[in-house]
Amino acid sequence: MLASANAWLQDEAGRQVRIRRDASGVALIDTLALDRSEASLLMAGDDLVAHLVDELETAYADSPDVVVFAYIGRVALRSRTHCGRRLGRHAGLFLANEGCRGHPFAGHDRQGWDKILLHELFHLLGAVPACAPNGDGARHVDDSPSDLMHRHGGGAVPRLDVGRDDYFGHGIEGCPDLAGSDLFY
Ligand SMILES: [Zn+2]
Known part of the structure; x- marks a missing residue:
């Protein structure tokens, strides 16, 4: 796993x-x-x-x-x-x-x-941050049902932060980005 x-x-x-x-x-x-x-x-x-x-x-x-x-x-x-x-x-x-x-x-x-x-x-690690443009207000995203952080977990073919705009590699100033976490290498 x-x-x-x-x-x-x-x-x-x-x-x-x-x-x-x-x-x-x-x-x-x-x-x-x-x-x-x-x-x-x-x-x-x-x-x-x-x-x-x-x-x-x-x-x-x-x-x-x-x-x-x-x-x-x-x-x-x-x-x-x-x-x-x-x-x-x-x-x-x-x-x-x-x-x-x-x-x-x-x-x-x-x-x-x-x-x-x-x-x-x-x-x-803090996903999905409140400042994410496609956050649903309950720590998930609502832009793509395939997103790993959609409330249903991405379904049949999960993808990581679709559009790279909400929690991983988004580049939004002042908004937490998991890509910067020390937990990843
Ligand atoms: Zn969840």
């Missing part, structure tokens, strides 16, 4: 997300054991989200890294198509939500977990 996200970003913008790696170049992925059981978190419904944030805030309180989480347990969120979410300094995926299970983990085109991860990561 991470490799696919970066391959897509490379094709779209000639950039990639910096991923924490060990000395041999393998991506470092932590497994976090939660305080509560999966069954108990399933009962929690939407409160699952607040619990995850608490656990992540504790686990990564001293970390300078941007943390992206993937929750693999069953969920009972109000929205069955709620596949990802940004909260505070974390962005995450709900891999087992009913309406999301069909997403492929990778794929140059087709909306998959790789694109959803980037969508949430971009929210975490």
Whole structure:
């Protein structure tokens, strides 16, 4: 999923997300054991989200890294198509939500977990800024339904900032631009 996200970003913008790696170049992925059981978190419904944030805030309180989480347990969120979410300094995926299970983990085109991860990561980095000309007022763009940051995440063939005018490489003075983030190389 991470490799696919970066391959897509490379094709779209000639950039990639910096991923924490060990000395041999393998991506470092932590497994976090939660305080509560999966069954108990399933009962929690939407409160699952607040619990995850608490656990992540504790686990990564001293970390300078941007943390992206993937929750693999069953969920009972109000929205069955709620596949990802940004909260505070974390962005995450709900891999087992009913309406999301069909997403492929990778794929140059087709909306998959790789694109959803980037969508949430971009929210975490401040997209879509309020000064974006095509912002919809709710952190998404509304100029192209194919845009990765459209509220539906770009659909079948997601594209990065269509027209390069809202959040990536837009060149608007005084308006945050993700292309300048240290997270990309
Ligand atoms: Zn979004």
